[in-house]
Amino acid sequence: MTSALLRVLAGERIDPPPVWLMRQAGRYLPEYRALRAQARGFLDFCFRPDLASEATLQPLRRFDLDAAILFSDILVVPHGLGAKVWFVEGEGPRLEPIGDAPALRRLSAAGIGERLAPVYEAAARVRAQLDPKKALIGFAGGPWTVACYMVEGAGSRDFAAAKSLMWRDGALFDELITLLTEATIEHVDAQIAAGVDCIQLFDSWSGVLPEREFERYVIEPTAKIRAALRLRGRATPLIGFPRGAGQHAARYARQAGLEAVSLDSTVGARSLAEIDQTTAVQGLLDPILLLVGGERMRAAIGAQIGLLRERRHVFNLGHGVLPQTPPDHVADLVAAVKGWRGG
Amino acid sequence: MTSALLRVLAGERIDPPPVWLMRQAGRYLPEYRALRAQARGFLDFCFRPDLASEATLQPLRRFDLDAAILFSDILVVPHGLGAKVWFVEGEGPRLEPIGDAPALRRLSAAGIGERLAPVYEAAARVRAQLDPKKALIGFAGGPWTVACYMVEGAGSRDFAAAKSLMWRDGALFDELITLLTEATIEHVDAQIAAGVDCIQLFDSWSGVLPEREFERYVIEPTAKIRAALRLRGRATPLIGFPRGAGQHAARYARQAGLEAVSLDSTVGARSLAEIDQTTAVQGLLDPILLLVGGERMRAAIGAQIGLLRERRHVFNLGHGVLPQTPPDHVADLVAAVKGWRGG
Numbered sequence: 001m002t003s004a005l006l007r008v009l010a011g012e013r014i015d016p017p018p019v020w021l022m023r024q025a026g027r028y029l030p031e032y033r034a035l036r037a038q039a040r041g042f043l044d045f046c047f048r049p050d051l052a053s054e055a056t057l058q059p060l061r062r063f064d065l066d067a068a069i070l071f072s073d074i075l076v077v078p079h080g081l082g083a084k085v086w087f088v089e090g091e092g093p094r095l096e097p098i099g100d101a102p103a104l105r106r107l108s109a110a111g112i113g114e115r116l117a118p119v120y121e122a123a124a125r126v127r128a129q130l131d132p133k134k135a136l137i138g139f140a141g142g143p144w145t146v147a148c149y150m151v152e153g154a155g156s157r158d159f160a161a162a163k164s165l166m167w168r169d170g171a172l173f174d175e176l177i178t179l180l181t182e183a184t185i186e187h188v189d190a191q192i193a194a195g196v197d198c199i200q201l202f203d204s205w206s207g208v209l210p211e212r213e214f215e216r217y218v219i220e221p222t223a224k225i226r227a228a229l230r231l232r233g234r235a236t237p238l239i240g241f242p243r244g245a246g247q248h249a250a251r252y253a254r255q256a257g258l259e260a261v262s263l264d265s266t267v268g269a270r271s272l273a274e275i276d277q278t279t280a281v282q283g284l285l286d287p288i289l290l291l292v293g294g295e296r297m298r299a300a301i302g303a304q305i306g307l308l309r310e311r312r313h314v315f316n317l318g319h320g321v322l323p324q325t326p327p328d329h330v331a332d333l334v335a336a337v338k339g340w341r342g343g
Numbered sequence: 344m345t346s347a348l349l350r351v352l353a354g355e356r357i358d359p360p361p362v363w364l365m366r367q368a369g370r371y372l373p374e375y376r377a378l379r380a381q382a383r384g385f386l387d388f389c390f391r392p393d394l395a396s397e398a399t400l401q402p403l404r405r406f407d408l409d410a411a412i413l414f415s416d417i418l419v420v421p422h423g424l425g426a427k428v429w430f431v432e433g434e435g436p437r438l439e440p441i442g443d444a445p446a447l448r449r450l451s452a453a454g455i456g457e458r459l460a461p462v463y464e465a466a467a468r469v470r471a472q473l474d475p476k477k478a479l480i481g482f483a484g485g486p487w488t489v490a491c492y493m494v495e496g497a498g499s500r501d502f503a504a505a506k507s508l509m510w511r512d513g514a515l516f517d518e519l520i521t522l523l524t525e526a527t528i529e530h531v532d533a534q535i536a537a538g539v540d541c542i543q544l545f546d547s548w549s550g551v552l553p554e555r556e557f558e559r560y561v562i563e564p565t566a567k568i569r570a571a572l573r574l575r576g577r578a579t580p581l582i583g584f585p586r587g588a589g590q591h592a593a594r595y596a597r598q599a600g601l602e603a604v605s606l607d608s609t610v611g612a613r614s615l616a617e618i619d620q621t622t623a624v625q626g627l628l629d630p631i632l633l634l635v636g637g638e639r640m641r642a643a644i645g646a647q648i649g650l651l652r653e654r655r656h657v658f659n660l661g662h663g664v665l666p667q668t669p670p671d672h673v674a675d676l677v678a679a680v681k682g683w684r685g686g
Contacts, residue, residue: 268554
């Protein structure tokens with residue numbers, strides 16, 4: 001029997017909807033924290049197939065989720081390109097910033113398969129252990145979002161360096177986006193070869209772009225990734241997550257040819273109504289409602305399922321599970337979704 | 344002669360549009376940094392009429408801007424309510440967090456007039472010195488945004504504490520929003536009495552709210568502020584800035600009865616087209632284009648003025664001037680706006 005998630009991505013409407021949660025494997029789980037303590041650093045954790053596969057499977061041991069998502073990070077791609085990436089405990093990622101042509105041209109997508117082999121090994125191990133009725137979701141950042149980190153050398157509030165490069169030296173920035181698009185195609189293709197059933201592309205910083213640049217640096221690369229996978233015979237469904245850019249979600253999904261679009265919690269009714277019925281929708285529930293829990297959360301879950309009843313819907317949050325979330329609230333969420341009976 | 348900004352806010356369309364910039368008084372100006380060094384801390388700076396009025400006037404000595412904006416901070420309102428507010432150098436604001444009813448009930452709007460007297464004194468001094476053809480814009484935070492800081496006790500990425508309180512204890516949160524709405528009315532009214540010509544309400548964190556909560560905690564309080572000022576005979580125009588929530592800008596401006604709406608750089612063509620022609624539009628230009636400067640910036644300025652030619656338009660950025668911006672770029676921007684001759 002195919003998993004409920006894949007059936008929805010393939011065109012079915014299922015009542016109640018399948019459910020998984022962004023960052024369902026993460027710091028809110030004590031068993032995750034124990035596992036994390038075994039790795040030397042965060043990238044080491046992502047690159048240890050034993051640890052990454054176990055982190056991926058942990059939430060499915062506790063909760064009746066319909067899918068596992070490969071435990072990884074969007075910055076494995078710059079690592080795969082030969083960039084230096086590390087994580088400062090309690091602060092976040094650091095990279096040697098790419099600001100000029102020589103720095104960019106030292107990178108190459110040719111080494112992706114070898115450098116990221118442990119990621120694919122982790123995916124294969126998960127698929128071998130995972131209940132066949134559960135989907136395994138592969139994981140990649142959107143080229144724009146990964147480019148932001150590569151140019152800034154870290155996270156940022158305003159991505160001034162990335163946007164400055166984009167406007168100051170469009171040719172160089174295009175070259176970086178093209179390289180990342182190619183690398184992402186290789187990375188996603190290898191995950192599919194290793195056994196993932198569908199892919200989510202996280203474009204976490206798409207919400208900082210003006211409309212024209214959103215089209216050029218988010219929609220176009222995503223469309224290229226979708227088209228390249230089809231050319232390689234990969235019909236594997238693609239879920240896109242243009243976080244903070246819900247106003248463009250309909251166009252993003254349509255122009256990129258995505259099977260599903262994941263929506264953050266701020267997406268309004270009008271933006272939602274514009275999304276083609278042929279595209280599945282996922283997301284929306286504010287992760288802070290999961291943190292709050294109780295009747296307030298259950299009411300919001302019921303309202304969301306009711307609102308999307310006529311659509312192909314994958315239940316999820318609008319953003320990742322927060323580290324301070326009580327695991328019991330996740331159990332309550334899954335029970336509320338699975339137990340939903342519409343009026 | 345009335346200032347070009349006030350004429351646009353009163354219903355005229357002016358070619359080329361009047362121009363001012365959010366954070367036009369700020370760290371990118373060496374004379375601002377010298378002035379800032381004379382104050383003991385940031386709040387002391389805001390509360391010294393000699394320094395705050397001088398900071399307000401500095402950019403108008405350099406640039407042919409159509410308006411000054413009172414140099415202040417949105418957190419003077421919690422201070423006026425009796426909350427403890429301070430700034431940590433290089434980090435940002437800190438407040439004693441409001442998490443329960445006793446903490447909230449220790450605050451009162453009754454002391455606003457006295458506690459914030461130096462702010463009004465600064466406004467009066469600016470109005471006395473400012474060219475009568477230039478408008479003076481008053482300044483306040485939106486109640487939602489100020490509530491975020493008061494509940495968190497600091498800035499935040501996700502405003503988990505503020506949103507948790509909103510969903511966990513709606514009655515208490517409503518009480519906080521009501522108090523802030525009343526305090527904002529007093530604060531704005533006193534600025535008008537001191538001589539400001541119009542007001543901008545900064546709802547900087549409105550972009551983190553789901554649609555229903557945006558309606559309740561952003562649109563409704565803003566509408567109450569607008570209505571209360573009218574009841575007091577204040578026809579003074581109000582510009583609202585629902586940062587990050589451009590998808591709701593049309594409804595926000597219409598339901599709150601605002602004379603103008605300020606738009607961040609991510610607002611798309613469709614959201615813009617929905618805004619009533621009776622509402623003036625302001626903003627849009629990405630502050631990073633000002634940082635980049637040159638032909639790229641001038642082309643974007645020309646495109647924006649052309650795009651908004653049929654509308655009542657106030658030229659501005661989508662967000663504040665960044666501290667690393669060369670002052671010459673601001674001079675170039677003003678010259679490009681003033682020199683614009685449409686084809």
